Amino acid sequence: MVIPGAVDVHVHLRHPGGSHKETPETGTAAALAGGVVAILAMPNTLPPLATPADLRASLDQIATRIRCDVGAYYGATDTNADMIAEQNAIACGLKIYLNDTYGPLRLETLAAAAQHFSAWPASRPLVVHAEGLMTAAAIGLAAAHRRPVHIAHVSRREEIELIAAAKEAGLPVTCEVTPHHLWLTHADGIALGGYGEVRPALASAADRDALWSHLNVVDCIATDHAPHSREEKEDVSPPPGMPGLETSLPLLFTAVADGRLTADRAVELLSTTPARLFRIPTPAHSEVRLELGGPWSVPDSGFQTRADWSPFAGMAVRARVVSTTLRGQSHGMARKSSLRREPGTF
């Protein structure tokens, strides 16, 4: 099957300051290996991308190192809403953290959130990490400031139900869900130990099922590819986050094979709608070749991501990425493990 390259609006490239977790080279190689041709990088780096100078420097530094298209978000702080004009020119969007997660970026006050919602241009993407009641806060801010908001990694039944109701009421809300919230539950998280730590936390089977039954409300599948090293994940206090770039398409097209959604709808969720919402130009002469069949087993190492582990290891999939072509250049079987692939692993 040949499909358009995927567009992932939620990726942690870890540049600057996190090169032991991921580098611009390994993160974008992971994207291509997973059939993703454009990624939007999150600003919770070290330092965070929260001044125009730091954002500009990061984009300049990665320019010669990346292998797929990359945009970067500007990170909101309690004090930087006045720098809007400058960073608007170079950022792919604004990211606001309303809950605690990995890294220092989190807005403390309603006043700061309101400033950002009013200052950031309504025509440009504004993405929030907003769990539980914060989902309602973000929708309320968007409605009051008459501007769209995009809710990242929706994970719980009450959140997707609220987004469904908000959309029905005509409010300008869009959202993404991750493969790990569609496939894994709290019980899987316990079995995974530190590797199962993620924000939002893996939820109940009822929450997972609600995401599937509200798939018509979902705009994008985004991986929230959040690599941390094995050493960090095996530590007593593991940082939250899991890699996902190389497993998203195999999982989604397994769901297609199982009749849970159509191939057209999968392409919409992975590619067409994120490209339209975030105004990402579709690169010419680009496509992804998938092999359908198997089942193949997701390996536990041999990935392009520097983190080189997967929460989906051992799961059976019925699709794998054979090659990703970006502007005429083909990246075939890019996974390191393809060189030493055992029968049955993808």
Ligand code: NCD
């Ligand atoms: C992300 C990270 O590691 O940067 N972690 C996570 O658990 N999702 C941060 C985030 O997306 O909230």
Ligand code: ZN
């Ligand atoms: Zn988040």
Ligand code: ZN
């Ligand atoms: Zn994230």
